[in-house]
Amino acid sequence: MALASSSRLNDPQQHIRVTLHGATGLVKRDLLSLPDPFAVLTVDGEQTSATPATRRSLSPTWNEHFDITVRQSSMINIQLFDHKKFKKRDQGFLGVVNIPAAEAISLATSNFGEIITRDLTMSTNNLPVYGKLLFGFSLPNRPPPPTPHVADPNSFLISPADTAHLSPYATGNPNLGRAQSATASIASDQRSFTQEEEDHTRTPRQPLSSVSLRPSPSPTLAPTAPRFPQPEIGGRPISTSPNPIPNSQGRLLDDESGNPLPQGWERRIDPSGRTYYVDHNTRTTTWHRPGSNVRPATSQGPTRATTASATASATSGGATSPGSGGYSEIPLPLGWEERRTAEGRPYFVDHTTRTTTWVDPRRNLNNQQNAAAQASTTNAQLGPLPSGWEMRLTSTGRVYFVDHNTRTTSWDDPRLPSNVDDNAPQYKRDYRRKVVYFRSQPKMRALPGKCDVKVRRSRVLEDSYTAVMGHSGEDLKRRLMVSFEGEDGLDYGGVSREWFFLLSHEIFNPSYGLFEYSTHDNYTLQINPASGINPDHLSYFKFIGRCLGLAIFHRRFLDAYFVPSFYKMMLGKPVSLGDLESVDADLHRSLLWMLENDITDVLDETFTTTEDRFGELVTIDLKPGGADVPVTEENKKEYVNAIVDYRISKRVKDQFDSFMEGLLELIPVDLLGVFDERELELLIGGMSEIDMDDWSKFTDYRGYEKTDQVIEWFWQCIRSWPAERKSRLLQFTTGTSRVPVNGFKDLQGSDGPRRFTIEKSGDPQGLPRSHTCFNRLDLPPYTDYESLETKLLYAIEETEGFGQE
Template identity: 40%
Template sequence: MRAQLQITILSAKLKENKKNWFGPSPYVEVTVDGQSKRTEKCNNTHSPKWKQSLTVIVSPVSELIFRVWSHQTLKADILLGMATLDICQILKANDFKLCEVVQSLQLSTGRNSLDVVGELSVCLDGMQVHPEALAQAESELASLPNGTSRQNGNTINRSSRDSSPSSDSDDWVIVSNDHTANSTDSLSTTSRPPPSMPHRSAASACNTSMKTYTSSSNSSPSELGEAPASDGFSQTVPSQEESGGGAGTTVSSQRANPRPQNTATNPSPKPGAATTTASTAATPATSSVNNCPLPPGWEQRVDQNGRVYYVDHIEKRTTWDRPEPLPSGWERRVDPMGRVYYVDHITRTTTWQRPTQESVRNYEEWQHQRSQLQGAMQQFNQRFIYGLQDQLAAIANKELLNDKPLPEGWEMRFTVDGIPYFVDHNRRTTTYIDPRTGKSSSLENGPQITYVRDFKAKVQYFRFWCQQLSMPQHIKITVSRKTLFEDSFQQIMSFHPQDLRRRLWIIFPGEEGLDYGGVAREWFFLLSHEVLNPMYCLFEYAGKDNYCLQINPASYINPDHLKYFKFIGRFIAMALFHGKFIDTGFSLPFYKRILNKPLTLKDLESIDPEFYNSLIWIKDNNIEECGLEMFFSVDKEILGEVTTHELKPDGGNIQVTEENKEEYIRLVAEWRLSRGVEEQTQAFFEGFNEVLPQQYLQYFDAKELEVMLCGMQEIDLADWQRNTIYRHYARNSKQIMWFWQFVKEMDNEKRMRLLQFVTGTCRLPMGGFGDLMGSNGPQKFCIEKVGKENWLPRSHTCFNRLDLPPYKSYEQLKEKLMFAIEETEGFGQE
C-alpha cells in the first residue's frame, strides 16, 4: 500500500560555526524509497525558515531521511546534519492518521552519530492507513522492493545519494575467494570507501553515488581476511548490530548462479583489523542477489547493513547501481590520459558518464518531446517578421500611383529608401504631405529613420548635461562601516538635493585620506549592497530564478519605508549622476519606469513567466468553452493576508467573456506590474528627480540603463569559449568558428549586449561563465543549431541558449546576429 504524503519543511536551528564570518545557505533534501525532493536555499543564516511543501509517495513502513545541506558556489555542497523519521512509528503515535502533525527532529552528523548539530521542524499531512494494512506491511519487511532492507527497525535505502558502504562502519573486512585474491586490483582490508559524490547523467539527470577505492596490488589473502570455501565461492553475511562487529560481504562474479554458504569462518585477524564471527543463529538473511552475470571486472558485495553495492576493479570505484552492458551502439574507450569515456556511434557524441538502457531511453523520449514542442511553438517563438515594412510601403506607394493626378506644378519623387515626397515647383518647396489627400505619404507620419544604437555617444551626451548641472566645491559624507546604511540615510536626507550634485568626499572614521574617487566608488558599492538587500524587506527578487530586484509590496511593515524609498531614489540618481556603479541590478520593467516609458504585457514575462504564459493562453483560447468563470477582480497575498482587488468598479460582479477579455488582460497586467507599490514608486521617483530629472535619460533604453548603472565587466573570451556547449554543432563547425571570430572583433560593449541578449543580464557571476545559472540550476552558455538560413538568431534567456541558424557565410551571420541583438524586443521566449 502506497499513499501520498505532504511534507512541509518549516524551519531549522543550526549550530553556529564561529570560524566562518558568513552563515551557511541551507536547504533540505528529503529522501524516501528512491525519491528525492529538495527545498529552496536560504542565504547566510543559521535559523532558516522555508515553509515549503514537498509531496512524496510513501508506504506505511517507509523511512524519511532529512538532510540539511549548505549550498556552495565553487565547490560541492556541505552536509550540515541529517535526521530520520519512521512513518510507521508516527502513524502508531497519531492513531494511524497524519493530519498536520508537527515533528521536531534532532540533526546529527551521521545516521548513528550522537553529535547533535541542530534541530529541524517539519509538518506531515495527508496520510491515513488502516491498522490491518499497517500490520500486513510490517509482516512483509523481509523482502522490501527497490533494494531496501529492514534491519533492527531501520529502513535503509540504497538509492540515497549519500548512503555509502562507509557511512555506518569505521572498519572493513573484505572476504573473497581465490579468484579475487589473485586479482591485481584487489582491495585493501583497511581501506574504507570515501563518501560518495553525486553525479548527474546528461540524459536522465539521475543521481549516482560514485566512489574511488585505493588499490593494493600486493595484499595477501590473510591481509584481505579471506575465507576459502569448498566450492570456490564464499560469502560472509553481516552480523547483528548487537555483536558490535562490522562485517563486509563479498559475492564474486565468477559464477553465474552463486550458492551462498550457511556458515563462514573468519581467520585470525591481524592487529588493528576488524573481524566478525558469523553464524547461522546470529546472522540475518541478506537481500536476494540478482542471478544475472556481472560484466568482467565487476564484483558484488554487501555491507554490514545488508546493502548491496558493486565494485569495479578496472576503474577502481563503487556504485549502488548494478552494472549493465552498454546499450546498442555504444563503445567504451580510454583517452591518452587514461580517462574512460563512452562513444555513441549513432549520434556521434561522447560522454564521461556510463550510459544505461534507462538513460538512453529517457534521452530519446526527451528528444521526441522536444521536437514536438518546437513544432507546435514555432510560430509563437518567431520574433521577427521579414519584409513586412517593405510590403506595406509597396502597397502604399501603389495606392499613391493609382490615385488621381497631382495638381498642376506638383511632382512626386522617391527617397533612396523608397519613401515618396512631393515637390511644389510653384513655391519651390518639398513636403511629405500629399496635396491630393492632405495626409502624410509615409507610414508613420514622416520618413522612416533607421535606428542607430551608439551607446558611447549617448553616454557622452548624458555626461555633458551632468557636467552642466553639477555644482561647484564638494560635500563631505562621514559614515561608519558598521552603521553604513543608517549613517548614509541620515546625511543624504539632510542635504539639499542640489548639493548632492557636488563632488563627493566620503570619509570613513579612522581611515582618513584623500578621496579622489576610489573611496566614493567603494561607498556606492557597499551601500547599494545594503539598501537593496531583500532582508530589509524594501526590495524582493523578481522571481525564483531571477535575481533582479523589484519593490516589495510588503515594505509597508516598516513605518518609515516611504522615507527610505525617497533616500534610495536620491542614491540611485547620485550613482548615475556621478558615474558610479551599484552592486545589484533591478528588473527591466523597473528600468522602464525610471525612463518613464509605458509598460506592456511583454514586460511581465521577465518577472513572472508563468503568469505571463497564463495570460497568453487566455488571449489565444476561447475561455467560454473552458468554463473558467473569471471576474474583473484578483486576489493578492501579502504577509499571509489575502485581499481582493477589483480591476474596475464593481469588477467582482463583471464576468470575463470573449468580448472583454482583452480589457481584462490589459488591466490584470497593469495590476501585476504595479500591485501595491504605487506609493513606494512615487516616493522613489520623488527622490530621484530631485537629483537627476528623468528627461535627461530619455535617449536610453532599459538595457542600456542597466549597463550604465551596473557597469560592464571585462569579458574573458577564453573563459567564455571554454564554458560553452554546443548542440547539433561541433566545436570546429564553420558557423561556430565564424561566431567566435565575430565575438573577437566586437568591443566590450557589444559583447555585453550579446551576453544580455542570450542570458537576460549583462553581469556575470563571480565564477565567470562556468557559474552561469539557468532556471533549473547551473546552465552553461549554449549554442544550438535551429532553423533555416533566412531565420534570425533567437535567445532563450531561461536556459542561456542561443539558437543559431546554419548560415552560409560569415557576413550573413554577422548581419543577422547584429540585427537580432540591436532590434530585439522582449525578455525571453522560454
C-alpha cells in the first residue's frame, strides 16, 4: 500500500498543534492502587510524543502542546498507558482515540482553541476501557486563545472567548445555535464579525457561571472582510454578522458571471480566494449566490426528532433530505441521521458511536464495501490477531492491517481467507465469501482450554479412536494439542496437520473395510456397503464423522476425496442418475440407455436388484412387493430412480447416519448448508494440485535472496519433480499435502496465515529441516545442484518425527 509520489504531491503536509488537556473517568484495574496515566501521541506510526505521567489519578491533567506535521490522509493516534505497568505485556493500556487528520485540520481552523471530548476505545487486546480524553487542535502560526487551565477535567474555567463555541444547551442561550454531542463537538464554520474583532480585546478568564454573553462595546475598526475558516468539502456555511454596513467604495455588486446582485447584496473574496456574499439588509453572509435554493432555518438550534421512535424510523430507513450534495438519492447507512444547524448547514449524527460530523458518510460508501463486509464479523468472533499484526484506520475510517514481520500492509484481515485476485473464477469468489461467513459464526469459535490427543505412529488408527471417542463433543471444540509418543514436538499446528494427514490414510484405507474406491481408475472414496463384517463398524463411522468435524472446525485438511454423491448426502440433497456415474459407471450407462430408448419387449426386469454379499447373490426389493412389479415403458423412470436411490444411499443408510451423528457434534447442519457439494469438497480436502508459479510467488526468504544460486537450484529441482514428490515436499514442510483454495498465500501457521519460508540454516553436509508449525524449510547453503537434490530427496522420503531445538 505504498503511496505513489504523485499522491503525496496532491496531499501536501500541513502543520497543526495538538493540545492534550487531560482525561477523566479512566478504568481502575488494581484493587489497592490508582494508575499513573500518561498519553502517547503518534502520527502514522512515525512521529511520537508523550506527556509526563500524572501520579495516582483517574482524571489526569497535562495541558501539553505538541506541534505535528500531517497530511489529509494521515491518522492521529492518542493512546493512554499506566506508567507503572508500561513494561508489562499489555503496557498498562488505558484506551485509545483515533482522529483522522482531515478532521483535525478542519477542527484546527474552524474550532480554534475548542476543547474536544472523545470516549476512549479498546485496542486489539480487547481490554475493557472507560473514560474520556480532552484535547484540542489549533494552528501554530495563529496567536493561541487563552488556554483553559484544566485543574480538574470535570470542572474547568472557560474564557469568554470560549463561550462563543459552547453548545446553546450548555449556556442556556438559544441564540448561540450549535449542535454538540457527548463525544464530539460540531462548531459553526463561521464566527460573527463582532466576535472576530473581539478576539483581540478579550477580558481575563472568568468562571463559566459569571460569563456575560452580551457583546461588549468594541473600538471602532476599519471594516474588513470577515475571515472564514476552511470549511470541509461539501459544507454550506452561513453565519450571522452584526457588523455595520461597510463603506460602499470598492464593492463588488455583481456575481462571478457578471449578473447584478439584488439590492443590499455584495460579493467578497476571502484570503483563501473563495467567493462569499454579504447581505447588508439582514447582516448575514453565505457561500450561496442570492436567489439560489437554500433551505431556510426554521429554528435557532439544530432540528431534532420529536420522539425517539421518530429518530429510529428516520435512521433505520436510511432517510435522506435535500441539500446533501450528490448523495441525496443514496440512503444513509443504518444508524445515521442528517440534521441541520440554525443556519441551515447539514451535519450528520452517528447514533451507533454517538458522534457527529460534517462529512457525509455516503461519500466513502463505495470505497468501503469490502471493509463493511469484514466489519460485520467482530473481533470477538474472529479472535485475536496473529502475532506481529496490528489493526489501524485510514483517514476515512477504513480498517487496514500492518504485518510487522514482513513490514507490509493489507486491507485483508489476516484472520480471514485472503481476497481472491480480480481475474479469479467466480466459484473462488463465492467460496471465499461463504468461508468468511462460516468461520465468523459463534458456533465455530474454539472453546477455552485444550483437547489432548496422544498417539503412537505405529498405531495411529487405534490410538486416535481411543482418544477422540474418549472426549465429548464440547471437549473436541477446545484447542487441539496432538503429540506423538516418544517425540518432543509441540503442537502449534504442524503436528496436528501431520496427524490428520496420517489418520486420513488409515481410516480411509480400503483394507479396513469401512470405505472402498468407487472405480478402478478413480481414487475417490465411498462407503463400503459390506462394512458390517466388522461388528463395531457403526462406532467407527461415528469416529470418522468426528474426525471430519475436527478437521473442519480446526481448519485442517484431510487427504481424501469422496464421490460427489457423498457430499450431496451430507448436505441433505437428493441424489440423481448423474451421481451414479462415479459410483458404478457400467450401471449408469445401462440406466441411461433405458431412459433414452423404448424398452417394450426388450427388457424383462422387475423392481428388484441383486447384490453379491461374500459370494452369495441376494435379491432386494426396491419397493414393497417389487418382485411382482414388472418394469415397463411407463414406470421405467420410477425404476431408475429407485435403483439410484438404493445404490447410493439406502444400502449404506446405517453407516451414513452414524457418520453424520459424529460430524454434527462439531459442525451444525445449518452451517454446512452454506456450501454446495463442490465447495464442501474444497472445505474438507483443499486443493491437491500444486501450482509452482503460485508457490514460488508467495514464498519468503530469510538469509537468502530470490536471486541466490541455491534458491534458483531449489526451484529448478522442485519444478522437475513429479506431482507426487512435490506433495511429499509440501507435506514435509507444512504437515499437509493439500493447498487452500486461494493458493499458497492462504497457508496457515501456528497463529494465522504464514507464508512458505526458506531460511538459510544448517551445515552444507547436513540435511534440510522443516518447521511445520511455521511452514518453514531450513535449507543449508549447498555448493552444487546434485547435493541439494540428493539431500532434499532423502529428507522428505526417509525422515519422520518431531523434535525441539
